[in-house]
Amino acid sequence: MAELKKCAVHTITTKAWTLAECCERYATAGFGGICVWRNAIEPIGVEAAAKIVRASGLAVPSLVRGGFFVATDKGKRAAAAEENRKCIDEAAAIGAEQVVLVVGAEPGVPLPEARRHVADGLAKLLPYAEKNKVKLAIEPLHPMYAGDRSCVNRMAEARKLCEELKNPWLGIACDVYHVWWDPDLKQEIALAGQQGTLFGFHVCDWRVNTRDLLNDRGLMGEGCIDIATIRDWVETAGFNGLNEVEIFSTELWATDQTEYLQRIATACRQHV
Amino acid sequence: MAELKKCAVHTITTKAWTLAECCERYATAGFGGICVWRNAIEPIGVEAAAKIVRASGLAVPSLVRGGFFVATDKGKRAAAAEENRKCIDEAAAIGAEQVVLVVGAEPGVPLPEARRHVADGLAKLLPYAEKNKVKLAIEPLHPMYAGDRSCVNRMAEARKLCEELKNPWLGIACDVYHVWWDPDLKQEIALAGQQGTLFGFHVCDWRVNTRDLLNDRGLMGEGCIDIATIRDWVETAGFNGLNEVEIFSTELWATDQTEYLQRIATACRQHV
Numbered sequence: 001m002a003e004l005k006k007c008a009v010h011t012i013t014t015k016a017w018t019l020a021e022c023c024e025r026y027a028t029a030g031f032g033g034i035c036v037w038r039n040a041i042e043p044i045g046v047e048a049a050a051k052i053v054r055a056s057g058l059a060v061p062s063l064v065r066g067g068f069f070v071a072t073d074k075g076k077r078a079a080a081a082e083e084n085r086k087c088i089d090e091a092a093a094i095g096a097e098q099v100v101l102v103v104g105a106e107p108g109v110p111l112p113e114a115r116r117h118v119a120d121g122l123a124k125l126l127p128y129a130e131k132n133k134v135k136l137a138i139e140p141l142h143p144m145y146a147g148d149r150s151c152v153n154r155m156a157e158a159r160k161l162c163e164e165l166k167n168p169w170l171g172i173a174c175d176v177y178h179v180w181w182d183p184d185l186k187q188e189i190a191l192a193g194q195q196g197t198l199f200g201f202h203v204c205d206w207r208v209n210t211r212d213l214l215n216d217r218g219l220m221g222e223g224c225i226d227i228a229t230i231r232d233w234v235e236t237a238g239f240n241g242l243n244e245v246e247i248f249s250t251e252l253w254a255t256d257q258t259e260y261l262q263r264i265a266t267a268c269r270q271h272v
Numbered sequence: 273m274a275e276l277k278k279c280a281v282h283t284i285t286t287k288a289w290t291l292a293e294c295c296e297r298y299a300t301a302g303f304g305g306i307c308v309w310r311n312a313i314e315p316i317g318v319e320a321a322a323k324i325v326r327a328s329g330l331a332v333p334s335l336v337r338g339g340f341f342v343a344t345d346k347g348k349r350a351a352a353a354e355e356n357r358k359c360i361d362e363a364a365a366i367g368a369e370q371v372v373l374v375v376g377a378e379p380g381v382p383l384p385e386a387r388r389h390v391a392d393g394l395a396k397l398l399p400y401a402e403k404n405k406v407k408l409a410i411e412p413l414h415p416m417y418a419g420d421r422s423c424v425n426r427m428a429e430a431r432k433l434c435e436e437l438k439n440p441w442l443g444i445a446c447d448v449y450h451v452w453w454d455p456d457l458k459q460e461i462a463l464a465g466q467q468g469t470l471f472g473f474h475v476c477d478w479r480v481n482t483r484d485l486l487n488d489r490g491l492m493g494e495g496c497i498d499i500a501t502i503r504d505w506v507e508t509a510g511f512n513g514l515n516e517v518e519i520f521s522t523e524l525w526a527t528d529q530t531e532y533l534q535r536i537a538t539a540c541r542q543h544v
Contacts, residue, residue: 107496146453181418224379
C-alpha cells in the first residue's frame with residue numbers, strides 16, 4: 001500500500017541503465033527517490049553524477065555501498081578505510097543521506113575477530129562521516145553471507161555495534177531479505193526506533209526454492225516475506241524514510257526493464 | 273582430532289550405497305556409528321533394516337528424519353503426526369537413540385503461526401516418544417531454509433521450545449552447518465549442556481561460494497567453519513555422544529564413494 005512517492009529504487013535493480021536513465025525513468029514512473037550504487041557513478045565521475053541526481057529532483061536516501069572492514073592484511077584494511085572516506089565524499093556530493101555498509105567477512109578470519117575489525121573500522125570512520133554530515137548505516141546481511149560478505153547477520157548484532165559506538169551518525173539499514181526470518185525482528189525494529197538508529201528500510205522478496213545465493217531475489221509479492229507487516233513495524237517504530245527497492249535477479253534483469261519498472265511500481269503499491 | 277570410534281556417518285552422505293553396504297563399509301573403515309536415513313530403510317523394510325544395523329555392531333545415534341509439523345491443512349498435520357509415530361517405531365526397531373526433527377515451514381504460513389504448529393506437534397508427539405524410549409531432537413536449520421523447511425533457525429529458538437515443553441525426551445541436534453555463524457552459539461551450547469538437551473552434534477563444512485542451497489555442503493576442512501572450536505564447546509558442555517558426519521553434496525556424491533569414505537575418515541581425524 002506504499003505510495004510511489006514514498007519509494008526509492010536502487011540503481012542495481014535496473015543495472016543495465018545509466019545513472020541518467022535511472023533518474024529519468026524512476027522520476028517519470030512516479031518514484032520519490034533513487035539509491036545510487038557506486039558502479040553507476042564510476043563511468044561518468046562523481047561531479048557529473050551529482051549534477052544528474054540533483055537535477056532529477058529525486059530524494060537520495062543512500063549511496064551503496066561501503067564497509068568491507070574485515071581483512072587479515074593491515075594494508076587491505078587501510079585501503080578499505082580510504083575507500084570508505086571516498087564513499088562518504090561521493091554521498092555528500094550527490095546529496096545522499098547515508099552510506100550503506102556491508103561490513104565484510106573473510107574466510108579464515110574467525111567471526112569474533114572479524115567483528116572486532118568492524119567495530120574498529122567504524123570507530124575510525126565515524127568522525128569523517130560526522131564532518132561530512134553523511135550517516136553510516138550497518139546493513140545486517142543474511143547468515144548465508146557470513147563466510148565471505150558480512151559477519152553481522154542480525155539486527156541485534158547491528159544494534160550492539162550502535163550501542164558500543166554510540167554516535168548519532170551510526171545506524172542500521174533493515175533489509176527484509178536478510179532479516180525476515182528472525183523471531184526477534186519486531187522487537188529489534190522497535191528498539192532501533194527508540195534508539196534513533198533505524199536509518200533505512202529495503203524491500204524485495206525471498207523466493208521459495210531460491211536458485212542462487214546472490215542473484216535470485218524476488219520482486220515484492222513473488223516470495224514468502226510478509227513485507228507489509230514488517231513495514232507496519234517500521235512505521236510504528238517512527239521510521240518515515242523511503243522504502244528502498246533493491247533487487248538482484250538474473251531472471252528479472254533479463255526482462256524488458258521498462259515493463260519491469262512498471263511491475264516494481266505495482267508491487268510497491270500492492271505489497272509494501 | 274576426533275577418533276573414528278567417536279564418529280558416525282549419516283547414510284545420506286553415501287546415498288548410492290544400500291544400508292547393508294553403509295553398515296559394512298563404515299564399520300570396516302573404523303567409524304563407531306551410523307545414522308540411518310529413512311530412505312535407506314524403505315527398500316528393505318524396517319525388520320530387515322533392524323537386523324542389518326544391529327548385526328553391524330555400530331552405534332546408532334539417530335534416525336533421520338521426522339518433524340514437518342507445519343501445514344495450514346489440518347489433514348496434513350494429522351498425516352505428519354502419524355508419520356512421526358512411524359519414525360519413532362523405526363528408531364526403536366533399529367536401536368536409534370533419537371529421531372532428528374526438521375520441524376517444517378510452509379510458504380504462506382506466517383512464522384509465528386508455524387512455530388505454534390511445531391510446539392503443538394511436539395507436545396502431542398512426546399508421550400509416544402517417551403513410551404518408546406526414543407529421544408526427539410529439534411535440529412535448528414539455517415535461516416536460508418525458513419521459507420519452506422524449518423521455522424526454527426537458531427539454537428536459542430530450539431532452547432525456548434525445550435524450555436516450554438520441558439520433557440527429558442526432548443532436546444536439540446546441533447549441526448555446525450546451520451548454526452556456525454551465530455554469535456550466541458557458544459553460550460547456547462553451554463546452556464543446552466546445563467539443561468541436558470544437547471542430544472546430537474552434526475558436522476560438515478560451509479563452502480565459501482556455495483553453489484546450491486541444499487546440496488553443496490563441504491567435507492570438513494573444505495570450508496570456513498571452525499569445527500574444532502565448536503567441538504570443544506560441545507565437549508565442555510558435557511556432550512559425549514558421537515560426531516555425526518552429514519554431508520549433502522552433488523559434487524562429492526559424484527566421486528568414488530570408497531575413496532570418499534577414506535577422505536571423510538581423514539577429515540574427521542584432522543578437523544573435528
